[in-house]
Amino acid sequence: MKTSEAGLNTTFDMRLLDDMARKETVIHRVHPLVKLVTTVIYLTVVVSFGSYEIIGLLPLLFYPVLVITLAELPIRPILKRMLLAAPFVIGIGILNPVFDHQVFVVGGLTLSRGWITFFSIVLKCILTVSAALLLIASTGMDKLASALRMLKIPRLFVLQLLLTYRYISVLMEEVTRILRAYSMRAPQQKGIHPKVWGSLTGQLILRTFERAQRVYQAMCLRGFTGEYNTGAHERITVRDTVYLVVWGLFFALARIYNIPMLIGSLLTGVV
Amino acid sequence: MSHHMTEVKDLHYVYPDGHKAVNGISFKIHHGESVGIIGANGAGKSTLLMLLMGVLFPCQGEVLVGEVLVTKKTLPGIRQRMGMVFQDPDDQLFMTTVYDDVAFGPRNYNLEEKEVEKRVLQALEMVGILHLKDRAPFKLSGGEKRAAAIASVLSLQPDILVMDEPTSALDPKSRRRLMKLLDSFEHTKIITSHDLDMVYELCDRSIVIKDGEIAADGPTSKILVDADLMDACGLEIPLALQNCPVCGRKK
Numbered sequence: 001m002k003t004s005e006a007g008l009n010t011t012f013d014m015r016l017l018d019d020m021a022r023k024e025t026v027i028h029r030v031h032p033l034v035k036l037v038t039t040v041i042y043l044t045v046v047v048s049f050g051s052y053e054i055i056g057l058l059p060l061l062f063y064p065v066l067v068i069t070l071a072e073l074p075i076r077p078i079l080k081r082m083l084l085a086a087p088f089v090i091g092i093g094i095l096n097p098v099f100d101h102q103v104f105v106v107g108g109l110t111l112s113r114g115w116i117t118f119f120s121i122v123l124k125c126i127l128t129v130s131a132a133l134l135l136i137a138s139t140g141m142d143k144l145a146s147a148l149r150m151l152k153i154p155r156l157f158v159l160q161l162l163l164t165y166r167y168i169s170v171l172m173e174e175v176t177r178i179l180r181a182y183s184m185r186a187p188q189q190k191g192i193h194p195k196v197w198g199s200l201t202g203q204l205i206l207r208t209f210e211r212a213q214r215v216y217q218a219m220c221l222r223g224f225t226g227e228y229n230t231g232a233h234e235r236i237t238v239r240d241t242v243y244l245v246v247w248g249l250f251f252a253l254a255r256i257y258n259i260p261m262l263i264g265s266l267l268t269g270v271v
Numbered sequence: 272m273s274h275h276m277t278e279v280k281d282l283h284y285v286y287p288d289g290h291k292a293v294n295g296i297s298f299k300i301h302h303g304e305s306v307g308i309i310g311a312n313g314a315g316k317s318t319l320l321m322l323l324m325g326v327l328f329p330c331q332g333e334v335l336v337g338e339v340l341v342t343k344k345t346l347p348g349i350r351q352r353m354g355m356v357f358q359d360p361d362d363q364l365f366m367t368t369v370y371d372d373v374a375f376g377p378r379n380y381n382l383e384e385k386e387v388e389k390r391v392l393q394a395l396e397m398v399g400i401l402h403l404k405d406r407a408p409f410k411l412s413g414g415e416k417r418a419a420a421i422a423s424v425l426s427l428q429p430d431i432l433v434m435d436e437p438t439s440a441l442d443p444k445s446r447r448r449l450m451k452l453l454d455s456f457e458h459t460k461i462i463t464s465h466d467l468d469m470v471y472e473l474c475d476r477s478i479v480i481k482d483g484e485i486a487a488d489g490p491t492s493k494i495l496v497d498a499d500l501m502d503a504c505g506l507e508i509p510l511a512l513q514n515c516p517v518c519g520r521k522k
Contacts, residue, residue, distance in 0.1 A: 215365055218357055221324055229379060
């Protein structure tokens, strides 16, 4: 039963982001297009830092922290989702300390420079993944899609994105049902016997195909022709522009100047 | 009011695997009629509905809605006049809120957002779930989901309501509430169901389908009480008309 319940939980988890997106806070009220553009600028700035830089990246932590606070989002579920990306990033970065043999000394400790690149990658991952998650959690997929359409992204791509997003939860629900039915009749087993992997996945594909087809039919019957309409587009207000400009300036400053270093030298008076 | 008439002429449909699902069905349904389509599992009821809605196209014969032939070209207009409620409301509710789901249809017809809002609120009011408009569909109970699915069709203001098993998986109270609701609608209703008691109460006319053909077509009060006919078609007379299990055992 354990596996199936885990599946069910993930399904509800999936939709948690949608729930969060329905809140009404300062951040939620910002125009989706503005939030999207801000996030893209942020991602570009974070990625543009060199692989040996860590200190310079730190001020950029300010963005996710402020957004998560102002949008009143729960921290734990967001952190949990960030962990999903962790294996990939560790996989990419873990060999750096082995290959990069140059050494440096910090307070008597001799370390390989590879560790710096590794931490830099991890930090970048934290920043980028959290920014993307926060964008979804404070905007919602529907509005995000309409923002993409405003940017003239072809509707086929936007539709693909939206339906994939919906389809995942449909798939998860089917998985949960199949697993539950399986574990009910195989009480003494841990997990699923390799013998039935094939038929279970085949079953799953057929079921989801059918389900997806019915969903699509239901959409067509209500006049769906390929354009996903999400209601009236809000106008971009002065407040939205200010939001974009202020963050833009902050990101630019953080990119050009090493802010922690500046603060440090100001405090110690060495300029 | 012939312009709301639904007519099916000598309909045939064969699935790609060679299974003959519909085999020469013809009938006329007039404006305001309430028709129950009944038959055993696999009799061809669902296929018939799909043909009516233009999801499938017949191999032979034709479907006319308000004297308009159902073809790919006429579909948008026809789908505005015919609303279909699916058996599983989860298939029909795919947006993030009930409001958006109900607004999905009108928005697809590019109505003004004000008109969309008016229609959505009206449809939700009609099915009595206005208070649920900002909830996520997947968090509703079975009865509420069904009501939301019906509202999502009503917002298009159709003349004809097509329903596949509207009372399946509902608890008795929700079923009763839904039946009252359906009874209050003045739309033309085409309902497929195995809930023969519901058909008996709601539909004036019944069409019995057996092996893709019409076995009987006439007033519900005559058809559903015909025990031999019902038995031959894999059905039985409504429970309400059977002997009382407490005071008298069946022969």
